[in-house]
Amino acid sequence: MATLERLRKEMSDLIPEFFRQCRAADENRLAEYNAAVVIQSWFRGSRVRAHLRHLNRMVNVIQKWWRGYLARKYFRNKVKTAYFIMKMNFYNDMAVRIQKMWRGYYVRKYVHNYYALKKYLEGVAIKNSLVRKELEEYATMREKEKLKQDLEKEERRKNYEARKMHYLLSTEQVAGVFNSPYRQYPDEMEFRLQRARPLSHRDLPKKSNDSDGFVDWSDCRHPFSFPTTSLLPPINKKKPQGPFRDVGEVLQQRYKPLEPTLKVATSFTSVEEAREEIKRQEWAKGFQDVMFAPFASFHKNKPYEPLIHTSTEYKRIPYGNQNFRVEEATKWVTKKRASAFG
Known part of the structure; x- marks a missing residue:
């Protein structure tokens, strides 16, 4: 307790x-x-x-x-x-x-191989001499042929000249220009005129073997500004009857340049192209009549104030050949002294 x-x-x-x-x-x-x-x-x-x-x-x-x-x-x-x-x-x-x-x-x-190469070169030298000799003979032959052709061509030209100038042949009464009485012997052309056959006016002015292309176009009736072509033979042996135009006139009309009409030469889109060109010119050279307003608060009655340096035009001054803008103090926007800018 x-x-x-x-x-x-x-x-x-x-x-x-x-x-x-x-x-x-x-x-x-x-x-x-x-x-x-x-x-x-x-x-x-x-x-x-x-x-x-x-x-x-x-x-x-x-x-x-x-x-x-x-x-x-x-x-x-x-x-x-x-x-x-x-x-x-x-x-x-x-x-x-x-x-x-x-x-x-x-x-x-x-x-x-030296010996084989020497033998080959000797063969090449011999072959070269033979080829050179043959080429010299060929060149001499070509020169002689060319000289012969030139002489034949000159002879044909003289014969053609003699045929053309056959009217200058001497007669029994009147001596020709190539048979001057003051010379002992007549000129070579005199004997050539005696042997030559007169050139007839009916002969066509075309290249032949006797003239070799020496054709006098001064007295020809046909112009040569267009290509000459050989004429077709007539259907009959006789001369065709009826009024026929001259051959030169026909050929000139055939080969004359093309002269299309205005309708053919004008393009199908010429009207549209002209309208586009006018539009481009108007766009490039157009101008605005409405005055430019730089700000939204621009008053309509307030005139546009131009710049100082663009208010006058270019004028020629007596200080040289350059163009300068003339300064006009009366149009200045700010108050500046006239002496500051001369």
Whole structure:
């Protein structure tokens, strides 16, 4: 019973202490919670930072080993490629040397044989002399033929001139111009006129063997500004009857240039083209009668003030041949002294 009484006395003091401790714990709970959070955050941050440092060291090690592996692999490939190129260059040089020696031997033995080449050159020299001799003979023959042709052509021309000037032949009563009485012998043309047959006016002015193209067009009735063509033979042997125009006039009308009418020469779209050209000219040279208003607040009755340097026209002044704008002080917008601008 004594013990129970003693416990009752202690319990009477313990309950208020319990409540006091509970109130103190409630009051310090927030501070203790914040302190615990700070301690936990610091501890966890330390662990995380240590883990990150460990991971960084491991990553550096892995990258170091991997980059070393790639570099050694690239270096081995480069060495292998350089070695292959060196071997190929060496083999090519050896092949070139072998080909050079073989080709030199083959050419010296079979292609450029000294004695065969000497014999060939001697044959070429002999053949050259023969060809040159034949060419000289051919050139001499050609010159003689050309000289003969020129002489024959000159002879034909003189014969044609003699036929044309047959009216200058001397008669028994009157001596010709080529038979001067003051000369001992007559001129060569006098004997040629005696042998030549007179040129008839009925002979057509065409190229023939006796004239060789030496035709005098001065007294011909046919103009030669158009190509001359040979005339077709008549249907009948007799001369055709009836009014026929001159051959030269017919040919001139046939070969005259084309002169189309205005309807043919004018384009079908000439009206549309003219309208487009007028529109382009109006667009290029058009002007506006409405005064330009630079701002929205521009008053309609307020006149447009021109610039100072564009208010006058270009005029010639006696200071040279250049054109300058004349300054008029009466039209200045600002108040400036006339002496400042001369």
